[in-house]
Amino acid sequence: xxxxxxxxxxxxxxxxxxxxxxxxxxxxxxxxxxxxxxxxxxxxxxxxxxxxxxxxxxxxxxxxxxxxxxxxxxxxxxxxxxxxxxxxxxxxxxxxxxxxxxxxxxxxxxxxxxxxxxxxxxxxxxxxxxxxxxxxxxxxxxxxxxxxxxxxx
Numbered sequence: 001x002x003x004x005x006x007x008x009x010x011x012x013x014x015x016x017x018x019x020x021x022x023x024x025x026x027x028x029x030x031x032x033x034x035x036x037x038x039x040x041x042x043x044x045x046x047x048x049x050x051x052x053x054x055x056x057x058x059x060x061x062x063x064x065x066x067x068x069x070x071x072x073x074x075x076x077x078x079x080x081x082x083x084x085x086x087x088x089x090x091x092x093x094x095x096x097x098x099x100x101x102x103x104x105x106x107x108x109x110x111x112x113x114x115x116x117x118x119x120x121x122x123x124x125x126x127x128x129x130x131x132x133x134x135x136x137x138x139x140x141x142x143x144x145x146x147x148x149x150x151x152x153x
Contacts, residue, residue, distance in 0.1 A: 007128050009036040010077060012067040016090050019119045020066050023088070026125035029124070030142055032132065033082040041067070041076035052080045055097070062128040065113075066121065068092030070099045074113045084131050086124045124130045 007027055011020050020036065027034045035055070039048040055063070063081065065074035066088040074087030089100035097118035105115040116123040126143075133139035 002054070002058055003033070003035070004059045005033045005035045005055060005063060006060065006132055007032055007034040007062045007125075008051070009064045010039050010051065010066070010073055011036070012038070012040045012071050012073050012090075014038050015092075016066045016068065016072060019090055020088070020121050022109045023064055023125040023128075025120040026122050027128070030129050030139060032125075032129060039073070040071070044069060045076070048076055049080055052077055056081060056083065056132050062086065062131050064088060064124045064128055066090050066123075066124075067104075068100050069095075070103045072103050074104050074115075075107055075111065078107065078113045079084065081088075084128075085113050086127055087115045088121050088124045089115070089118045091118050123140045 009020055009023055037051050039046050039051050053109055061083060063077050063085045065077050067073040068090035076086050078085040087104035089097050089104050091097035101118055104113060107113045129139055133143055
């Protein structure tokens with residue numbers, strides 16, 4: 001067992017880090033414990049499954065998975081856990097993320113993946129925080145305050 005975490009961010013490639021840094025920043029601003037790993041469901045499937053197992057042992061409650069093209073990291077992770085999985089389609093390739101969006105949102109019945117917009121890393125983090133807030137009132141209070149501040153702009 002390593003350091004306790006609330007959220008594990010997985011991405012298929014280090015090129016996804018620029019987009020996913022927005023999720024890291026948002027999680028940090030709410031005091032959420034997170035870890036980021038690069039794991040490809042296709043190039044390193046065993047390491048991906050092991051990362052899910054280790055994260056759950058470390059207390060992980062929500063997974064955020066980012067992948068471009070038609071890669072399906074979120075789907076593989078969702079098949080290995082009953083914890084919530086949020087997919088972030090990454091803009092890349094000839095379809096500029098449309099293929100990633102469709103492959104993430106079109107999960108088979110029984111294996112759900114919550115899906116945000118293409119490159120929607122910040123919203124993925126906020127959705128993870130909302131999920132955690134169902135059990136942590138202090139997070140709900142911070143979310144309410146952030147929404148009120150946003151409305152005042």
